[in-house]
Amino acid sequence: MATYGDLIQVRDLKKYYNRGAIKALDGVSVDISKGDVMVVIGPSGSGKSTFLRSLNLLEEPTAGSIVFEGVDITKKRYKDGDGKLVKVDIDQHRQKMGMVFQHFNLFPHMTILDNMTLAPVKVKGMDKKDAEEKALALLDRVGLKDRAGAYPIQLSGGQKQRVAIVRALCMEPEVMLFDEPTSALDPEMVGEVLDVMKELAREGMTMVVVTHEMGFAREVGNRVLFMDGGKLLEEGSPTDIFEHPKHPRLQDFLGKVL
Amino acid sequence: MSNFIKPENFSLILPYIELFQQGLIVTVLLAACTVLIGFVLAIVLAVIRMSNFQPFLMLARAFPGLFGFFEYDKQGNKLDSGFAYQLGRFNPFGFLATAYVEVMRSTPVLVQMWVIYYGVFKVFFTIPRFKMLGFISADRFIPCAVTLGLNSAAYLCEIIRSGLQSVDGGQTEAARSLGLKQMQNLRYIVLPQALKNILPAIANEFVVIIKESAVAYTIGVMDIMGAVNAVKSANSIIMEPLIVAAGIYFCLCFPASKVIAYVERRMRRGDVR
Numbered sequence A: 001m002a003t004y005g006d007l008i009q010v011r012d013l014k015k016y017y018n019r020g021a022i023k024a025l026d027g028v029s030v031d032i033s034k035g036d037v038m039v040v041i042g043p044s045g046s047g048k049s050t051f052l053r054s055l056n057l058l059e060e061p062t063a064g065s066i067v068f069e070g071v072d073i074t075k076k077r078y079k080d081g082d083g084k085l086v087k088v089d090i091d092q093h094r095q096k097m098g099m100v101f102q103h104f105n106l107f108p109h110m111t112i113l114d115n116m117t118l119a120p121v122k123v124k125g126m127d128k129k130d131a132e133e134k135a136l137a138l139l140d141r142v143g144l145k146d147r148a149g150a151y152p153i154q155l156s157g158g159q160k161q162r163v164a165i166v167r168a169l170c171m172e173p174e175v176m177l178f179d180e181p182t183s184a185l186d187p188e189m190v191g192e193v194l195d196v197m198k199e200l201a202r203e204g205m206t207m208v209v210v211t212h213e214m215g216f217a218r219e220v221g222n223r224v225l226f227m228d229g230g231k232l233l234e235e236g237s238p239t240d241i242f243e244h245p246k247h248p249r250l251q252d253f254l255g256k257v258l
Numbered sequence B: 001m002s003n004f005i006k007p008e009n010f011s012l013i014l015p016y017i018e019l020f021q022q023g024l025i026v027t028v029l030l031a032a033c034t035v036l037i038g039f040v041l042a043i044v045l046a047v048i049r050m051s052n053f054q055p056f057l058m059l060a061r062a063f064p065g066l067f068g069f070f071e072y073d074k075q076g077n078k079l080d081s082g083f084a085y086q087l088g089r090f091n092p093f094g095f096l097a098t099a100y101v102e103v104m105r106s107t108p109v110l111v112q113m114w115v116i117y118y119g120v121f122k123v124f125f126t127i128p129r130f131k132m133l134g135f136i137s138a139d140r141f142i143p144c145a146v147t148l149g150l151n152s153a154a155y156l157c158e159i160i161r162s163g164l165q166s167v168d169g170g171q172t173e174a175a176r177s178l179g180l181k182q183m184q185n186l187r188y189i190v191l192p193q194a195l196k197n198i199l200p201a202i203a204n205e206f207v208v209i210i211k212e213s214a215v216a217y218t219i220g221v222m223d224i225m226g227a228v229n230a231v232k233s234a235n236s237i238i239m240e241p242l243i244v245a246a247g248i249y250f251c252l253c254f255p256a257s258k259v260i261a262y263v264e265r266r267m268r269r270g271d272v273r
């Protein structure tokens, strides 16, 4: 695996509210490489969601840059290979960044299958038949093929989140962003969602995961980031972070959650 | 004139039944024209209000050296509040549309109608005197339909806006994160969910318009109230024709609102499939 970030380079990312009175992100720099499973931990309000949502510009950063596949997506325009100014098409980049939300955000007025095929058909111009075939294969893999015709309201929380994951996968993203994907689930459903995520990681999907599931971070993550007060305070392998935490705030945090 | 209701007086209305019939047609036609004008204009207004035409921000992007202060502060951070930020986001067309909506909603429709009938149509667009369907004076009916349309557009615009806003923001986030463009998100995700709130409210507005159209009579449109007045001046009775008029309005509006309530219930049931 490359030691430098060959997929995303985040530099000095800041997100302020009320003219800097609130610093949700206060200068975060990190590189993300292909195949990374990067787990972000930290206390509530430390800026984890803001960081994740900035990566696909659901949040507009106050300052800093996010270079994704060589393009700074925080800028409106960039210079291409020939030095020509080209408009940054954020919709184009978002297709390659799947996102899974705490509250699933399935489309309630569509069946599971339509939830999954909408973007491939409308955004990528994929043939409806092909998109459905692909969606069914993915549903099969998470054990939900027989629910393809159901509506989201008919599914349990764990099933909804599994659908949300494969819905994002239908777009064949380069990276998957998870914002506390198991925090809204009943305890008995957490496992089935984590299992899907583990399998994804095994297949080599690049993932950035905000979670409070320390077991998952330890077992599946290859890098763990600890954030507090909008800053990236410590970064390392799961062993570094969980066995040899250096920063007092991390030690304090781990003391509370482990 | 007798203000007491006497059953035998109702027979005095019989010769005027045709006037009531014509009045009914005028009222329904007026409401239909109003909704049509109002709906089209409301969509235009809603689109203008949602559009992100921001000339100051466009200046800032085109000439960052000169006008960058609409977007960034001195440290190069994106603004998130303050005067320059507000100006940067200012949409002049959106402002005009909002001003229009607020003015129309905050002044009486009677005043609006007189202003438009006497101040606009009589002065700028004189409509030739001819009868539509043989009994509707176009020079009075058209200004009236236009006024009611302009007025209800403001209300319908608010209905559309609040309907769109009622859809959970997470839906848009999910759609955009899948790569859907703003317009695709509106069309496939937000609008279908918003219609559940919008359609019943629009149907309700139709009922309101039927009742409000009674002001048309004040500029001489011979609607149901016109028939009431014809009976009144011929027979010096008022309560009996009023009761008939109220009955007609009721028969129009009550079933309509029942149907709306039924459809609304059906739509809500659709949620818990």
Ligand SMILES: Nc1ncnc2c1ncn2[C@@H]1O[C@H](COP(=O)(O)OP(=O)(O)O)[C@@H](O)[C@H]1O
Binding pocket: A017, A022, A023, A024, A042, A043, A044, A045, A046, A047, A048, A049, A050, A051
């Ligand atoms: N729209 C907003 N306005 C003001 N402050 C906000 C807003 N969104 C988030 N914040 C603040 O930013 C900080 C980081 O939030 P968040 O990224 O959601 O934290 P986490 O996901 O780690 O719990 C919090 O202090 C929060 O209150």
Ligand SMILES: [Mg+2]
Binding pocket: A048, A049, A050, A180
């Ligand atoms: Mg969060």
